[in-house]
Amino acid sequence: MKLVVATGNPGKLKEMQAYLADLHWELTLKPQELEIEETGDTFAANACLKASQVALATGNWTIADDSGLQVDALGGAPGVYSARYGNSDTERINRLLQELADKSDRQAQFVCVVAIARPDGEIALQSEGVCRGEILYSPRGNGGFGYDPIFFVPEKQLTFAEMTPELKHSISHRGKAFETLLPQLATINS
DSSP states (O other), X not given: OEEEESOSOHHHHHHHHHHTTTSOOEEEEOXXXXXXXXXXXXXXXXXXXXXXXXXXXXXXXXXXXXXEEEEGGGTTOXXXXXXXXXXXXXXXXXXXXXXXXXXXXXXXXXXXEEEEEOTTSOEEEEEEEEEEEEEOSSOOOSSSSTTGGGEEETTTTEEGGGSOHHHHHHXXXXXXXXXXXXXXXXXXXX
16 A cells, blocks of 8 residues: 655655555655645644645545654743754754753653544544653764754663664654554554
8 A cells, every 4th residue: 555755855755664664555755746834833733734635635645744852941942843943953953052051951852743644634543752851062973863963862871863773763752653653554554
């Protein structure tokens, strides 16, 4: 069965293929001309919106996710605006570190919500994953992307940017969301 990934990003497609490797879905990118504006005020709302709209437009099962960083001392910011907190990863990190400059509470979490919509646009499955950590005072590590160099996981004593892809995959917010979702998804495709 075909499963459209509600993104134009080939990297995201590859990442989802890794999570869904044991299932017999044929993953494909959404049509390039199809743009879905993320107008939701929660990760769940945005994931469901993207999955539903792309499913309706393509007539196929569709998977979408929305994720971001929530910092306790900033009231959950940047939240759904994580990707729009600056024009580059460096700008986003610098803005966040500046906003936390006088804060001792560095607790934070990455959140990911994955939604799967039926071809008629109805949401069939939804899953959320959370990874708790803290924000460092300066970046560490060269791997990953986004806020990974400043997101420190105390249990592992590493930032996401210092972890192997396999370790990050197993403990990350996205990994946890897929861990919950996979058994449910397997029942659809049996």
